[in-house]
Amino acid sequence: MPYLKAVIKETLRLYPPTPLLLPRKSIEKSTLEGYEIQPGAIIHVNIWAIGRDSKIWENSEEFIPERFLNNNINFKGQDFELIPFGAGRRGCPGITLGVAIVELALSNLLYAFDWELPCGMKKEDIDTNGKPGIVMHKKIDLRLIPANHI
Numbered sequence: 001m002p003y004l005k006a007v008i009k010e011t012l013r014l015y016p017p018t019p020l021l022l023p024r025k026s027i028e029k030s031t032l033e034g035y036e037i038q039p040g041a042i043i044h045v046n047i048w049a050i051g052r053d054s055k056i057w058e059n060s061e062e063f064i065p066e067r068f069l070n071n072n073i074n075f076k077g078q079d080f081e082l083i084p085f086g087a088g089r090r091g092c093p094g095i096t097l098g099v100a101i102v103e104l105a106l107s108n109l110l111y112a113f114d115w116e117l118p119c120g121m122k123k124e125d126i127d128t129n130g131k132p133g134i135v136m137h138k139k140i141d142l143r144l145i146p147a148n149h150i
Ligand code: HEM
Pocket: 020, 083, 084, 085, 086, 087, 088, 089, 090, 091, 092, 093, 094, 095, 097, 098, 099, 102
C-alpha cells in the first residue's frame, strides 16, 4: 500500500485538482482551421483516426506493438500523435495510477502463466479489429489458455 499512496501523491503533485467546469466567461467563440467553435460546444478529438494516420505511422493499419520499443515518443500528452490519456489541463489525472495498474496486472499475468492459443490457432490468426465506441473493445474476444508454471 505505501507504493499506491506514493503513486496517488505523485498524481496529485503532477495534476492538482482543477474545477471540472470552467467559469463561463473564460470561454469565448473561436475559430480553428476555418471551423467556428461556439462557447460550450463539445469537441471530440478523433484519437482513433490519429492512430491510423499513414502520414504519422508506418503500416498504420497493422497491429505492431513493437513499434513503441526503443521509441522515445511521449504518451503523457506531449506528443499529439499518441494521446491515450488526453492532453492539456483536462488530460487524465489518473495517468500515473493507470500506467502502474496496467503494468502490474499485465506483468503478473505474464510472470505467473505460460499462454497458449487454443485449437491450433496461430498468432497471425488473432483478429485485432475493434468494435466502434468511446472505449475500444475487441470485435472478437481473445481466448487464451493459461498454464501455471510457478
Ligand atoms: C489506463 C488507464 C486510463 C486511461 C487510458 C485513461 C484515459 C483517459 C482519457 C483519454 C481521458 C480524457 C482526457 C481528455 O479529455 O483530454 C481521461 C480523463 C479522466 N480520467 Fe482517466 N484514464 C485512465 C485511468 C484513470 C484512473 C486510474 C483515474 C482515477 C483514479 C482516472 C481519472 C480520470 C478523470 C477524473 C478524468 C477527467 C479529467 C477532466 O475532465 O478534467 N483515469 N482519462
